[in-house]
Amino acid sequence: MTPPEKLVKSRRRVAEHGEVFTPAWLVQEMLDLVKSETERIDSRFLEPACGSGNFLIPILERKLAVVQTRYGSSEFERRHYALLALMCVYGIELLPDNAAECRSRLLSTFATFLNLERADAWWRCAERVLALNIIEGNALTVTASDGEHITFPQWSYLGRGKFQRRDFRYDALSQQSSTQGTLMEDFIDHEVFVPVATFAPMTVQKLAA
Secondary structure, three states: OOOOOOOOHHHHHHHHHHHOOHHHHHHHHHHHHOHHHHOOOOOOOOOOOOOOOOOOOHHHHHHHHHHHHHHHHOHHHHHHHHHHHHEEEEEEEHHHHHHHHHHHHHHHHHHHHHOOOOOOOOHHHHHHHHHEEEEEEEOOOOOOOOEEEEEEEEEEEOOOOEEEEEEEHHHHHHHHHOOOOOOOOOOOOHHHHHHOOEEEEEOOHHOOO
C-alpha cells in the first residue's frame, strides 16, 4: 500500500510560513489546464513559491516526454533539447532547504532521463543552470536572499550544440507579463525589458566549466 502523500513538513513551518504543499493529483489537474504549454519544450514556467518542486518536477517530466518523442532517435538532439527543457523551468523559494531540495529533485529528474553520472559535464552543466534558475529569495519583494534584485537568465537553444544566455531583472519581467505577452518573450520593445547582461553563445562544456 502506498503511504499517504506528505503535504506538511511541520506545524511550525505552517504557522510561520504558511507552508502546505499541493497534492500531486491537484498539480496534474492544474497543469492540464495549460496542457499544450507544459508540452512545449521551450515554454518557460516560473513558480514564485516553488517549495521543493511539486509543480516544476511534473512540468519538466512532461517536457522531457516530448523530447523523447521528437528527438529520441538522435542522442545529440535528445540531450540538447532535454537541457533546454530544464533551462525553461524557474522558481523562487523563501526557505533555503526547500530551494536546495527543488534543485536536487530537478537535477535527479534530468540526470535519470539522460542516464548521467556526477562526473559527466552534462551533470555539472545542469547544476550550473539550476543554481541560476532556482532562486532563494522573496517573490513579493523581488529580492534574493543576499538582498540583491532577483535576476533570471533567459536561455535559448541556437542549434548545433550552442545556447544563448541573456539575464533579465525579475521586476522588469513582471511588468512585461502584466502588460502583454509571456515570460521573457523574444520581442522586446521597451528599454525596461533590455537584458542586464548578454553572454556569447556557449556549449555544454563551456557551461559546465
